[in-house]
Structures are given as C-alpha cells and as structure tokens.
Amino acid sequence: xxxxxxxxxxxxxxxxxxxxxxxxxxxxxxxxxxxxxxxxxxxxxxxxxxxxxxxxxxxxxxxxxxxxxxxxxxxxxxxxxxxxxxxxxxxxxxxxxxxxxxxxxxxxxxxxxxxxxxxxxxxxxxxxxxxxxxxxxxxxxxxxxxxxxxxxxxxxxxxxxxxxxxxxxxxxxxxxxxxxxxxxxxxxxxxxxxxxxxxxxxxxxxxxxxxxxxxxxxxxxxxxxxxxxxxxxxxxxxxxxxxxxxxxxxxxxxxxxxxxxxxxxxxxxxxxxxxxxxxxxxxxxxxxxxxxxxxxxxxxxxxxxxxxxxxxxxxxxxxxxxxxxxxxxxxxxxxxxxxxxxxxxxxxxxxxxxxxxxxxxxx
Amino acid sequence: xxxxxxxxxxxxxxxxxxxxxxxxxxxxxxxxxxxxxxxxxxxxxxxxxxxxxxxxxxxxxxxxxxxxxxxxxxxxxxxxxxxxxxxxxxxxxxxxxxxxxxxxxxxxxxxxxxxxxxxxxxxxxxxxxxxxxxxxxxxxxxxxxxxxxxxxxxxxxxxxxxxxxxxxxxxxxxxxxxxxxxxxxxxxxxxxxxxxxxxxxxxxxxxxxxxxxxxxxxxxxxxxxxxxxxxxxxxxxxxxxxxxxxxxxxxxxxxxxxxxxxxxxxxxxxxxxxxxxxxxxxxxxxxxxxxxxxxxxxxxxxxxxxxxxxxxxxxxxxxxxxxxxxxxxxxxxxxxxxxxxxxxxxxxxxxxxxxxxxxxxxx
Numbered sequence: 001x002x003x004x005x006x007x008x009x010x011x012x013x014x015x016x017x018x019x020x021x022x023x024x025x026x027x028x029x030x031x032x033x034x035x036x037x038x039x040x041x042x043x044x045x046x047x048x049x050x051x052x053x054x055x056x057x058x059x060x061x062x063x064x065x066x067x068x069x070x071x072x073x074x075x076x077x078x079x080x081x082x083x084x085x086x087x088x089x090x091x092x093x094x095x096x097x098x099x100x101x102x103x104x105x106x107x108x109x110x111x112x113x114x115x116x117x118x119x120x121x122x123x124x125x126x127x128x129x130x131x132x133x134x135x136x137x138x139x140x141x142x143x144x145x146x147x148x149x150x151x152x153x154x155x156x157x158x159x160x161x162x163x164x165x166x167x168x169x170x171x172x173x174x175x176x177x178x179x180x181x182x183x184x185x186x187x188x189x190x191x192x193x194x195x196x197x198x199x200x201x202x203x204x205x206x207x208x209x210x211x212x213x214x215x216x217x218x219x220x221x222x223x224x225x226x227x228x229x230x231x232x233x234x235x236x237x238x239x240x241x242x243x244x245x246x247x248x249x250x251x252x253x254x255x256x257x258x259x260x261x262x263x264x265x266x267x268x269x270x271x272x273x274x275x276x277x278x279x280x281x282x283x284x285x286x287x288x289x290x291x292x293x294x295x296x297x298x299x300x301x302x303x304x305x306x307x308x309x310x311x312x313x314x315x316x317x318x319x320x321x322x323x324x325x326x327x328x329x330x331x332x333x334x335x336x337x338x339x340x341x342x343x344x345x346x347x348x349x350x351x352x353x354x355x356x357x358x359x360x361x362x363x
Numbered sequence: 364x365x366x367x368x369x370x371x372x373x374x375x376x377x378x379x380x381x382x383x384x385x386x387x388x389x390x391x392x393x394x395x396x397x398x399x400x401x402x403x404x405x406x407x408x409x410x411x412x413x414x415x416x417x418x419x420x421x422x423x424x425x426x427x428x429x430x431x432x433x434x435x436x437x438x439x440x441x442x443x444x445x446x447x448x449x450x451x452x453x454x455x456x457x458x459x460x461x462x463x464x465x466x467x468x469x470x471x472x473x474x475x476x477x478x479x480x481x482x483x484x485x486x487x488x489x490x491x492x493x494x495x496x497x498x499x500x501x502x503x504x505x506x507x508x509x510x511x512x513x514x515x516x517x518x519x520x521x522x523x524x525x526x527x528x529x530x531x532x533x534x535x536x537x538x539x540x541x542x543x544x545x546x547x548x549x550x551x552x553x554x555x556x557x558x559x560x561x562x563x564x565x566x567x568x569x570x571x572x573x574x575x576x577x578x579x580x581x582x583x584x585x586x587x588x589x590x591x592x593x594x595x596x597x598x599x600x601x602x603x604x605x606x607x608x609x610x611x612x613x614x615x616x617x618x619x620x621x622x623x624x625x626x627x628x629x630x631x632x633x634x635x636x637x638x639x640x641x642x643x644x645x646x647x648x649x650x651x652x653x654x655x656x657x658x659x660x661x662x663x664x665x666x667x668x669x670x671x672x673x674x675x676x677x678x679x680x681x682x683x684x685x686x687x688x689x690x691x692x693x694x695x696x697x698x699x700x701x702x703x704x705x706x707x708x709x710x711x712x713x714x715x716x717x718x719x720x721x722x723x724x725x726x
Contacts (some may be wrong), residue, residue, distance in 0.1 A: 170630045198630070205630060243631045248611050267533045267568065268606045268631035269559070 020362035021293070023330065026346070027356040030054065035083040035144075035284065035336050036356065040091045045117075046348070046356060049080035050107040053098070053122070056356065069115060069122030073100040074108045074138075082110070082143030086149065087182060094118060097128075099143040099155060107134035109173075110141045110157050112184070128184030129201065131173035135160040140209040142177075144284070148215055152187050154179050154203055154238075156210035156224060159166075164247040167206050170198035177210065177224070177238060179203035191241030206244035206269060212285030212302060219318055223273075225285050225302050228252035229260060231277035234300070235313070235320065237268065245269030251277045274320050280307030282286040283350070284336030290343025292361055301326075303334035305350055307349065310337050324363060330357070364605050383725030384656070386693065389709070390719040393417065396711040397505075398446040398561035398647065398699050399719065403454045406475060408480075409711070409719060412443035416461070416485070419719065432485030436463040437471045437501075445473070445506030451514065457481060460491075462506045462518060470497035472536070473504045473520050475547070491547025492564065494536035498523040503572040505540075507647070509585065511578055517542050517566055517601075519573035519587060527610040528568050532644040533561035538609060540573065540587070540601060554604030567596060569607035569632060570599075575648030575665060582681055586636075588648050588665055591615035592623060594640035598665070598676070598683065599633065608632030614640045637683050643670030646713070647699030653706025655724055661695075666697035668713055673700050691718070 032049035039045065041057035051073040052066035073081045079101035087095035094116045103113040109132065115125035140158030147153050154183035159167045159175035167175025170192055178201035181187050192198035222238040232252025236244055249263045249271075265271045276282070284303045288296040300313040300320075308331060312324040327334065332349035340346050345359035395412035402408065404422030414436040415429035436444045442464035444722035450458035457479045465474040474493040478485035503521030510516050522530045530538025533555055541564035544550050555561035575588035585601040595615025599607055612626045612634075628634045639645070647666045651659040663676040663683075671694060675687040690697065690710065698713035707723035 165625045168626060168629045168631070195630075245631075248626075248629075248631075262528050262612075263531060266531045266611075267558070268531075268608075 006345050006346040011353070013298045021359050022362045023327070023360045024360060025355050026060055026358050027056055028353065029062070029243075030265075030348070030356060031352055032080070032350055033335060033354045033356065034081065034109070035085075036338055036346060036348060037084045037086050037096065038338070039086075040339055044234040044346075044356070045084045045096070047081045047084050047098070047242055050075045051081045051100070053056045053081070053084060054094075067117070067121055069125060071098065071100060071111075071113045071115075071125055071127070072102070074103050074105075076105060077138035078141060079108060079138040081202060082141065083145050085145045085147070085153075087114075090117075096122075097145060097153065099145060101138070101141055101143075102130060103134050104291075105138060106136055108138070109134045109160070110143055110155070112145075112155055112180070114184070126184075129178065129180055131178075132199070133172055133174075135163055135174065138163055140227075142207075143212045144211055144213045144224075146213040146215045147219060148179070148222070150187075151182055152179050153182060154213065154222065156207070156213055158209040159207070159246065161209075164208065167208065167244070167246045168194060168248065170202055170205055173199055173201065175207045177203040177207065178255040179240075203240055204238050204242050204244060206242075206246050208246045208247075208250075211283050214285045214287045214300065216287055218298070221318065223285070223300065225282040227281060228275065228277070230255050230257070231275075231279055233276040233279045233282050234272035235274045235282075236272050237298075237318070238271060242270045243268065244272075251275040252279065273318075274313075276307075276311075280309065280311060282307075282311070283334065284338070284348075286339045286345070288339055288345075290339055292343030293345075301337045301339075301345065302339040303347065305335065308333055310334055310345075310347065327359070374398050385725050386690070387721045387723060388718050389423055389721050390417075390419055390601075392425070393711070393717040393719060394700060394715055395443070395713055396717045397444065397718065399643075399701055399709060399711060400447045400449050400459065401701070402449070404449045406658065407709075407719070408447050408459070410444045410447050410461070412445075414444045414463070416444070416447060418630055421658055425719075428515075430480070430484055430711045432488060434461065434463060434474075434476050434490070435465070437466050437468075438464070438475040439468060440501035441504060442471060442501040445504065446508050448508045448510070450477075451510060453480075459485075460508060460516065462508060464501075464504050464506075465493060466497050468501060469499055471501070472523070473498045475508075475518055475543070477547070477692075480559055489547075492518070492543055494520050494541075494543065495562070496535055496537075498526055498537065500525055502648075503590075505570075505573045507574055507576045507587075509576040510579045511542070511585070512551075512580060513544050514545055515551055517576065517585065519570070519576055522570070522609065524572075527571065530571065530609045531606070531611065533558060533565055533568055536562055536564065538570045540566040540576075540675045542603075554726060565603050566603055567601050567607060568603075569609050569611075571609045571613075575645050575649045577648045581661070584681060586648070586650075586663065589615065589644040590644060591638065591640070591642055593618050593620070594638075594642055596639040596642045596645050596646075597635035598637045598663075599635050600681070602633060604631040606631065607635075614638040615642065633653065636681075637676075639670075643674060644668040645670075645671065645674070646697065647701070647711075649702045649708070651702055651708075653702055654708030664700045664702075664708065666710065668696040668698065668702040671696055673697055673708075673710065690722070709720070
C-alpha cells in the first residue's frame with residue numbers, strides 16, 4: 001500500500017514517524033454516507049444523506065434494509081439526514097440522536113431528533129430542536145454533534161448560504177452552534193441567556209457551515225472546522241458566547257472572486273486556530289486516541305470533500321504545528337472520519353456509491 | 364427672544380417646562396473657534412482652528428494678540444488646533460492640555476500637548492502623545508478630551524476618513540479613544556494591555572470621528588458623540604475595551620448613498636444609545652449641572668454643525684427619553700457647547716467670523 005507523506009508549509013517535526021497503513025473496504029453501495037456511530041456490540045450505524053440509517057453488523061455485513069423509524073427528512077442537494085450519535089447511556093437506554101434537514105425547498109432548516117434503537121428499528125422518536133427561522137434553498141446546514149462532559153450536546157448549524165449576514169444575528173440560529181441538554185432543554189448556563197434579543201440555545205455565533213466537531217477531553221477544548229467561501233476554511237476553538245466573525249472576517253473570498261469583507265481578523269471576533277486557503281472543504285473531524293497508531297496519538301483528523309483527503313493535524317499544546325495529507329490515493333470526496341473503539345480510523349466517501357473504509361496498520 | 368420648542372419623534376415629557384433664554388454675544392471675530400475653557404479668574408480660553416489660542420478676560424474683552432507658545436499645528440480643512448482643557452490642578456500648576464493636528468498633508472495625525480499658562484503665554488510645552496500612524500489628508504481627527512475621576516484623561520481620535528477599516532484595527536490609533544495619565548503615560552489598567560497586538564493607549568475602538576465627550580460624575584458614565592457618514596451620527600456610552608463597530612455597523616450610508624455595511628447593529632459591538640439619521644453632524648457636548656436653568660439639570664447638550672442647532676437630550680436613568688432642538692435661530696454651525704461656572708451655556712459658532720455666545724435665562 002502506498003504511503004503518503006505530503007508535507008505542507010509548516011516545518012517538519014524532527015523524527016516524526018510516518019505510520020504505515022492499509023485501507024480496507026468495510027461496506028460499499030452506501031448513498032452519500034454522512035456519518036457513523038460505533039455500537040457497543042461491534043456494529044456500526046451509518047447515515048445516508050437521502051434519509052436512510054444503515055446498520056453494519058458486528059461481523060461487518062451491511063444489512064440491506066435500512067433501519068425503520070427515521071424521521072422524515074428534506075433531502076436535496078446538501079440537505080438530508082446528517083449525523084447519528086449515541087447517547088452516553090446508549091448501552092442501557094438505546095437512545096440515539098439524529099440531525100437532519102426538515103421542510104421543503106421553500107422553508108427548511110436543521111432539526112435534532114432523539115429515538116430509541118432496539119437493534120432493528122427506531123421507536124419513540126421525538127423532535128428536540130429545529131433551527132429557526134426556516135429558510136429557502138438546500139445548502140449550509142451544519143448538522144454535526146458533540147457531547148460535552150456535563151451531559152449537554154452541541155449541534156452545529158449553517159448559515160443557509162443565502163443568509164450569511166444572519167450568522168451575526170443572535171436573534172436566530174443561522175450560522176451558529178447551539179447547546180442543549182440531552183433531552184433538548186436549554187441549559188441554564190448557556191452563554192447568551194443574559195441577552196433578551198438572543199436565542200437561548202446559542203453557544204457561539206458567526207459561523208458559516210460547521211461540519212466537523214470534536215471535544216478533546218484531555219485539553220477540555222471543543223474544536224470545530226467550518227467551510228469558508230473560496231478559501232478561508234477554518235479550524236476554531238470554541239469559547240462559549242464567542243463570535244467567530246463570519247461574514248465580517250474571513251481569509252476567503254466569494255465564489256465569484258468578489259471580496260466579502262476587507263477583514264481577515266478583527267479584535268471583536270475569535271480568530272481561527274488555522275485556516276485553509278485555498279479551501280480543502282473540511283467535513284468530519286476526529287481526535288485520535290487509540291493504540292493502533294501510536295504516532296497519531298492526540299492528533300486531529302479532518303476529512304475533506306473537494307480536497308479528497310484527510311488532513312492530519314499535529315498539535316503541540318493545542319497549537320497546530322504540522323499537517324499531513326492522507327488517503328489521497330482513494331481519489332474520493334471524504335465526508336467523515338472517525339476513530340473506532342478498535343483504534344482504527346473509519347472513513348466515509350461522499351459518493352452516490354459511497355464506501356465505508358477502515359484504516360488499519362500495515363503490519 | 365424667540366423660544367424654540369421643536370419636539371422630535373419621542374413622546375413629550377408631560378409637564379416639561381421650556382426654559383426661556385436670551386442669547387448674548389460675548390466675543391466676535393473668532394476664526395473657526397473650536398473649544399473653550401473657563402479660567403478660575405472668570406476669563407476664558409478659546410481655541411481657533413488655524414492654530415491660535417485666544418484669551419477672553421474676566422470682563423469679557425477678547426484680547427487681540429493670541430496666547431504665545433502654542434505648538435505648531437497642521438491647519439487645513441478639518442485639521443488644526445482643537446481642544447483646550449485645564450488640568451485639575453490648574454489653579455496651582457497653570458497646566459493645560461491642547462489637542463491638535465500635526466504634520467503635513469501627506470502625513471499627519473492628532474497630537475496631545477501640555478504646557479503651563481501664566482495668564483499671558485504658554486511655557487514648558489511638551490508633546491505627550493501623537494496618534495499613530497500618521498495618515499494622509501485633512502479629515503477626521505477627533506480631538507476632544509475629558510478628565511476621568513482617577514486623574515486620567517481620554518482623548519478622542521478620528522478614523523482619518525480614508526482609513527475607516529483601521530477603526531477596527533487595535534494595532535493603531537485610528538478611530539479610537541485613548542486613555543492616558545495626566546503626564547501622558549499609559550495607565551496600568553488600560554483595557555487593551557493584555558493584547559500584545561494592540562496599542563496600549565487604546566480605551567475603545569470602532570469609532571468614526573468623535574468630537575464630543577462628557578464624563579457624567581453622578582452616573583459614572585463616559586459619553587461621546589460621533590459623526591456618522593450620511594446618517595448614523597451616534598451617542599455612545601463608553602465601556603473600557605469595547606468596540607463600537609465602525610465601519611461594520613452604522614445606521615448611515617456612504618456620502619454617495621452606497622451601503623457601507625449590511626449591519627446596523629451586531630452582537631459583537633456596543634450599540635449606540637441613540638443615533639441621528641439623518642445626520643445633525645454633532646460636534647461638542649456638555650452636561651448641564653447648574654443653577655441658571657433648573658429645568659435643564661442633568662440634560663446633555665450636543666452642538667451640531669450641519670444641523671445648525673444644539674440638541675438637548677433629556678435622560679431618564681441614562682436613557683435618552685426626549686430631545687429638543689435649540690438655538691436654530693442663530694442660523695449657525697455650532698462647534699462647541701459648554702456650561703460655565705455661572706450655570707450659563709456657552710456656544711462657539713463654526714465660521715470664519717465665528718462668535719462666542721452666552722445663553723442666559725430670559726428673565
């Protein structure tokens with residue numbers, strides 16, 4: 001298997017070993033798979049954007065019939081079923097969370113639902129949250145989730161593409177992160193609660209389209225990546241109540257080449273930890289904690305769509321000091337990257353005939 | 364004498380009495396007078412923008428010869444000698460502060476100087492601060508000063524007109540307020556000191572052209588007014604370290620009519636207490652504490668250039684609840700408004716043949 005070691009502008013880390021790996025296809029024939037979750041029994045759940053939840057059994061077999069009981073989703077362009085995430089007490093409760101687009105082309109937005117999974121289907125589904133207002137079009141939904149150690153969850157939301165100025169308006173949910181209790185209520189320490197004009201669910205604002213999120217428990221840091229326009233993809237460290245500046249600050253320009261703002265950074269806004277200009281189109285994100293690849297310990301992995309790669313981010317005291325481009329040999333848009341309980345990386349390729357791929361040590 | 368009572372959109376305060384007043388010309392033949400200070404002996408110092416400091420004796424006579432020892436100023440268009448302010452210990456020390464433009468048309472900015480006044484001339488002049496960087500052109504200097512109760516002073520600075528984006532850059536002084544000790548040093552509790560990239564003198568940023576400032580000791584509030592572009596003049600309450608949003612937020616548009624920003628307010632920026640749209644072009648500002656006009660107790664008075672008036676702002680718990688247009692009968696651009704130790708208002712008209720006018724009760 002070809003080993004990639006395309007090193008970017010940052011200086012090489014002296015003595016850094018390059019891990020040898022092998023790519024294994026676990027499942028094929030997934031239609032635009034978007035996210036996956038690891039079940040306690042060794043199986044996996046995989047979402048497909050058109051609105052199906054698929055089960056991969058512990059033996060690696062993809063069940064043909066999708067899991068029943070998934071909420072009705074609005075599936076078009078970027079819209080559809082997004083993330084599946086197990087509740088912290090899933091082993092007992094069977095509860096899982098799904099994020100998805102709901103509505104129609106004239107009025108839709110990102111919603112969050114919860115249901116009970118019995119190994120076959122979903123039951124007891126309830127809608128916990130829908131981003132407001134509903135908006136026109138089928139782009140920029142966010143839709144990723146992370147659990148925080150205080151038993152709250154953070155859901156990422158997009159700016160709806162045609163509504164970018166609304167990312168600066170705390171009176172709606174466009175272009176933000178929201179934080180909810182596990183049963184969908186507003187935690188009483190949410191950062192915008194003191195502002196009568198702000199939505200109480202908000203956790204941070206000024207985002208464009210956040211499609212990767214990771215909570216680093218060792219550093220107690222919530223990290224997200226977000227799509228910039230043309231250039232200006234960002235990795236951000238989330239501070240509750242902070243404003244990340246879109247569309248008033250960006251390292252990118254409009255798809256037309258037009259300047260969106262004269263500002264790359266401003267004192268009022270939290271700057272990114274790093275930006276990718278030109279864009280890689282970051283999608284999922286994972287933090288490596290595992291035994292299979294000792295050299296990757298503590299590194300971030302960011303999957304990329306247009307970039308057709310996974311970007312490994314090597315950190316030192318939280319600062320990204322080096323980057324490595326991985327898995328370009330797949331020649332695929334990569335929608336998600338996860339670390340399994342086995343310490344292997346799992347990738348989802350974003351294609352009509354998409355695949356679930358496992359990265360294992362070469363030897 | 365004509366009594367004006369042009370009430371604006373805000374509801375009338377029930378039972379509010381309209382003060383009867385008389386306008387008296389104290390001195391004429393002042394060339395674009397900009398500010399005045401009341402001397403302990405009953406006299407006054409008046410700056411003229413071309414660079415002269417004039418003395419009005421206690422008997423009201425304007426001395427023909429200007430006060431000697433004024434610093435060299437760059438005088439052109441809006442540039443020149445701005446404010447004169449006495450030190451808190453002036454009666455003992457004779458120290459006074461002058462703000463002024465320094466440089467030439469290609470490179471100039473607002474400076475602050477201090478000198479000793481002996482009743483005739485200035486001596487021991489020293490330059491305490493010059494805004495950086497020097498910029499081209501002759502517009503938007505700020506130049507007003509206020510004393511704070513902790514023996515620091517705040518100096519207002521403009522965005523230099525052609526440099527409006529720099530009002531968002533804490534790495535320079537354009538479009539900001541700065542706070543200095545009375546001998547020109549940086550107070551060790553200035554709000555931007557923790558930011559290595561920021562200028563240590565900064566007190567607030569995101570201003571366009573602040574030409575009125577008042578410290579309200581009863582409410583412990585620092586208030587400023589600033590020129591908007593076309594529309595969007597503002598009254599702001601200053602919080603140390605805050606960003607007032609120019610040019611990312613404004614209720615005005617460009618002089619051409621072009622939109623500067625889609626945002627009137629944003630969560631990241633401190634909104635104005637009120638805005639004047641269309642513009643009145645606010646200049647000086649005073650807080651009325653005196654016995655001559657009991658009805659005006661605690662009101663703010665804002666002089667206006669294009670508006671050719673003084674705007675009286677009636678407050679309730681710090682909120683402006685009503686406004687009254689005064690002194691339009693002068694038909695003059697008014698550069699400054701002050702409250703004398705006698706409780707009378709003093710106005711300076713902004714003309715080549717400008718006047719110092721005193722407002723006294725009609726009866």
